[in-house]
Amino acid sequence: MAIDEVPDARVPDTAESGNPDTPSTDTSGSDTPSSAVASPSAAPSSARAGGWAALRPLLLRMHFYAGLLIAPLLFLAAATGFLYALSFQAEKILYAHELTVDRVGGTALPLGKQVEAAQHAAPAGGKVVGVWPAPEADATTRVILQSPTVGEDENLTVFVDPYTAEVRGQLTTSGDALPLRAWLSEFHASLQLGEFGRIYSELAASWLWIVALGGLALWIGRRRARKAQLVLPERKGRASGRRRTLSWHGSVGLWSAAGLVVLSATGLTWSTYAGENIGRLQDRVGGATPSVSATLGGGAGHGAGGDEHAGHTMPDGTQMPGMPATADVGVDKAVEAARAAGVTDHVQVTLPAKGKGYVIKERDRQVPVHLDSVAVDPADGRVMDELRFADYPVLAKLTRFGIDVHMGLMFGLVNQLALALLAVAVMFLVVWGYRMWWLRRPTKDRLLSFGRPQPRGAWRKLPVTVLLPLAAVVAVVGWFVPLLGISLLAFVAVDVVLGAVAVRRGRGATAEAR
Template sequence: MSVDTPARESAPPTIPKPGLWAALRPLALRLHFYAGVLVAPLLFVAALTGLLYALSFQAENILYRHELRVPVGESAKPLTAQVAAAKEAHPEGEVTAVWPAPEQGATTRVLMRAPGLADDESLAVFVDPYTTDVRGALTSTGSSGALPLRSWLSSLHADLQLGELGRNYSEMAASWLWIVALGGLALWIGRRRRMRLLRPERGATGRRRTLSWHGSVGLWAVTGLVLLSATGLTWSRYAGENIAELKDRLGGATPTVAAATAGGLGGAGHEHHEGMAMPGAAPSALTLDQVAATARDQGVRASIQISLPGAGKGFVVRERDTEFPVHLDAVAVDPADGRVMDVLRFADYPLLAQLTRFGIDAHMGVFLGLPNQLALAALALALMALIVWGYRMWWQRGPVRGRAPGRPQPRGAWRRVPLPALAALAAVTLVVGWFVPLLGIGLVAFLGVDALLGLPARRKGKAAS
């Protein structure tokens, strides 16, 4: 005999809840789309001008070869004689610093304050160290000593030759570059089951082929692009102030050598050398050669710059070798008696200050020399290609060839994000938007544009209901 058991009702199949990334992906797609369409023109300009700047180092060596290079002679003349030759050729200038020839065949650069130049500009007089012949004079800008070509391209990259107003363009580009790069990285890795990551897909056509190149090249370039964004923001107008304040609070401020003198300069019984101090300072008892020798005794000898003493300050001798392994030590020398007042070793910089210096020098193309400049050029070319591919994909998403390009991810993507994650995302966005102001302003602008574009759809929805 068998007992019939009632059949159990089968439980309805459970639908797995989508993961966090599945909820965030539509939001990331929409942000990546708007940032790509609206900010990409600024990024393209920054990449193009950055490419020109990266190539300017080698162009500068060719264009200004007469001023920079000389035939090697038997022995170099004293620095005092070289400075005297520069002053004789340009009596209108006031000597502020001297860059002795860093190697055989290079000229000595005498920097002067001259009428008609900006605060960050100097008249650089190039002197043959073997004959004291003046080879020429050019305007030099900044601590790196950029000559006219590189200086002009640097300003074009930073502010489009528009001054303070133009700096907003480069800061906006730097503020959004890391967002676009990291967002694109997340979106590309999210497709790992369907497409290759490290190289373009063979045999793909149409939009899939464009996406394959866009994603693969972006993956190779993302680290460099994020570093360019971070280092570019360090000397930006608004975010740069916040970064500097944060760095100071974390103990990462860049130290300076103590060059203040205790009392008056010079004294009875010393021979004074005219012009070995800037206006407002007492004449020094030392020659530049003596100052350079004192610096060498302290280990400060690689590509040095000798800054003349100002009012209440001594000589400052700094190394300028920013190419890794860097030599950036400095020493202060008392103009009265040649006493070493202070020595500052780059090894004693706070770690954060060292990393900041490395990052800025890498951004400027001087940290690793020619390989650094070639890497910057490659990143610039990659970024321009990524932007072109991005616009091409936008056009290829159009429903019919020849009509309007494709639309972004549908609105309301944020509603799919779990509330805790959405709250955390909103908090992080507010903090980052405050710390990087032009990023925050851009986000508000995107929201405004999106709301305006969505008005017709809302009106149609209300009319239909």
């Protein structure tokens, strides 16, 4: 049976809880008895209502279909995101030998000696492309190589004890992510299915903010006896069955809405289709992420080119060609020059390629962030260009902050726990939503029956002054976020087909009755 074949009669809560004193509720939680809905004095369906009374049925129907059809993707994105959020702490345990030293020494060896040790330990054919000096006293130095033994978008990272030059291990990495987090990151983004798999995560991100904001509006606009019912779920009294589920669904959704909107917006920034549009818009309004100029013999200046949408692990310049065979002051003097220029916190060094100098960046993204960078001439150790994070365009800063929050980097463990809680909240919201749909079955003795949908024709009740601007906004958003627009058109097409089938069957039943 199609979902629109279910009779559009309200189902009283007495059928759900067995309590004859419990009034019926619709999907918004309104306590209006079903008898009042069927009253002859009710306004005719052709009358156009204004304001919230006209908009609410349309939101109900949209929230119903989006929740019913997109919810599996949201659940999957939340489950994989939950695993990703936990991977930061898991990395510290799983790769403790590579990440830390056995004993903290007095003075670290020169970076050049650490790089030499890594080169001797690495497989033949690898090229050193970057060095990440130990950020903490008990941490190892990461020497990053391009190697034929790893994938095209991966690096081989050798972990070196900065006090003894002992090689603690080698791992395949993607940006700053070690194997576990890199795998879970890609699993969250594409289910390990490549570019095709990224469609799932973009669809989820495209609809998440609509489901969250639509549900928030419905929950706030619901009639309730006590204000506390807005923010706290009902646990006692007559609340049972679908009403209690709705209470938990609405309350948890209210507390989660802001975080879900942020996750949706930031997730779209590196999506395949919407991300491209966002990047273009950001460039046009002067919000592109700048990068330090490292070209030898060229004038200093900041070029746009920070690739904020390259992938979930955000490589940040680790994909680089090998070192040229020219005069070089060495990595130690380059880092010394950068530190003298104020680039001091958790630095990462990109070794010079042909026609380029050293690029030395701060990579400490926790608040307060340290993301300054400089370019150093390898011939004489002179600072050729400087770029301060304070000089980033406002939009570039917001993009950086949003992505780092989404990735669990900005606030460390607190950020990661918040992401995990949001993921759990989404999974519960999906389960509660399906449970409410199940409890809306027109009869409980038909196990395979479906909960009724919201009535059609809600858009016809909107005033023209609301309908036309709303249609224009939907068209613009659907173009800007393509998978949202395409899936919305698909929903409408399916709804029209189901409606036509229901009407034809209704006419057939009427003809047989005559």
